[in-house]
Amino acid sequence: MHVPDGFINAPVSVAAGAVAATAVAVSLRGARRELDERTAPLAGLVAAFIFAVQMLNFPVAAGTSGHLLGGALAAILVGPYTGVLCVSVVLLMQGILFADGGLTALGVNISNMAVVTVVVAYAVFRGLLRVLPAGRRSVTVAAFAGALLSVPGAAVMFTLFYALGGTTDVPIGKVFTAMAGVHVLIGIGEAVITAATVGAVIAVRPDLVHGARGLAAPLKLRVDGRLVDAPAAAAAPVPAAARSTRPLWISGLVTALVLAGFVSYYASSSPDGLEKVAADQGIDAKARHHAAADSPLADYSVKDVSDARLSGGLAGIIGVGVTVVVGTGIFWSVRRRRAEDLTAAATAAPAAR
Template sequence: MHVPDGFITAPVSAAAAVVAAGAVAVSLRGARRELGSERAAPLAGLVAAFVFAVQMLNFPVAGGTSGHLLGGALAAILVGPYTGVLCVSVVLLMQAILFADGGLTAIGVNIICMAIVTTVVAYAVFRGLVKVLPRTRRSVTAASFVAALVSVPASAIAFTLLYAIGGTADVPIGKVAAAMVGVHLLIGLGEAVITALTVGAVLSVRPDLVYGARGLERGLKLRVNGELVDAPEPEPSSVPVTARSPRRVWITGLVASLVLAGGVSFYASGYPDGLEKVATDHGIDEKAEEHDAADSPLADYGVKNVEDARLSGGLAGVIGVGVTVVAGTGVFRVVRRRRSGETSETAPPAHTTTNRNTDSNSNSNSNSNS
């Protein structure tokens, strides 16, 4: 659903870029709270790389149309809504600059539709469901499915509204809305399956790494005289507990991303995606413009001058995953360091109490000497 240059007028595209920039700025601030631990930055970078990889896997839907993961729901549930917006935004920037996928002037439109709307809608639906469903891992997975399903047509509606304001072709907006929502409901089913499977897989091995599942653990119950009562809290151990390293999950996720982008993507559907199909059928693409990076060495997800299609696409996918994980991790490390810096600035000086104790001891000693 990457919007190319020329679909939306320049003034509306510029306004969308301003809105997107403001949302990203808010997300940078919010992500400081979500990236609480040192391990959070590389995990968020991995989520961005995984979204990039799975977006290369177009799956067929009805009528010679394909779809692919948008990723907002998956990112929000795994690493938090603010960080999720940043994850998908990093992916969109890498795709537009390196792979000529999604217009450069339309980057604000794409961030609004694919990063902001999907993440906000999905996480709102997800949080609403987990509040009313039983507090189990299955409920988290089910809520992930529904949230992802709803987020995709919501993104289609967002594009339709922007097109109604600044579309460059004279097309009946009612037909555009019906076509966009209809096909993206089908694509949403694929998004829901991918999101639920991924969230369920992480929950099964490391539920502590799923942001959306925090605080959902049910306390241990004991049956006493036929009634369930809360079990007493275990006594704290004198031996410090070291948190389990997420390194194995990170390595597994990175390998999976490389395999998907470098190998499985060759077998992705060649049908046009939902937006491309609607644009062709309804004349939206009449004023589409050639991408400014069309001559990029990685344009159209292939390495320039590599004639073997399988090798060219596989190398492009591997490069994309590598660049995205490095760029994403770098962004999130900077965000987390700024959070750490703000925390240290607001903390009271550590030497205050020491000085008072020293002064008190000095006074005592002087009194004793006198």
């Protein structure tokens, strides 16, 4: 759902940019409460993983594909404020390095794909957790539902932006019907990917899943060659700070690199939901040339590398690497700012007496 330059006029694009900038600023403050020394590097990993999975377009209808938006996944894994930042980092890297999503439309894309998806998904997720029985299965079910609804939510927001500032004369009813219809199908894929990923992380480290706080992995004992849950008295919890995140971080990064560097070659080449709707309805009549179209990594391929498989794989690996470095740097800075604030508050408290 990356909106190119030229779909939305300048005034509405500027307004969307202001909305996106405000949302990012609020999220930077909110993320200070969500991030700690363990989750800050994991947030960078989440951003890199979303980048990788967004390269894996899956078919949803004849001649149409979809891909993960990632807002629901990020919000549930690392928190809603940090989730907005994760997806925003991905969109920034895609726009600057890969000419994917217009630079003048960056505010529109952040509003659609980062803010709306996170708000819708996390609201649904939290609402369902209040009524479902406490447990890991409920977290996975709520994640599925939140992700499912977040994609049509983003499609509705695009329709609103188009109604306010579309550059072509297409009836808004047609745009809404086409966008909502195809993105409901894409939402199913989003929900499956999100639920599967959240479920996998919960299975090994529920203490690191923001949306599953309070769940603890039961201690396992091997009895007669079988793993069984330990008795409650024996299942003393291990302090969270004492448990290393390195194995999860390494396995997650390797997975992202494999997905982007190898599996992405087999992704669907059909246009995604917005591209298909834009072509069918004439929304793309005034699309503009991307400012980064001459980037060495434009269109997810490395310039001057003739082999398509190698070119796409290298671009994906570079993208994952850059995203994890930039994302981790941002989240460590946010975490450090929180530590500085806490230190300042603790220092000021005795003086106030």
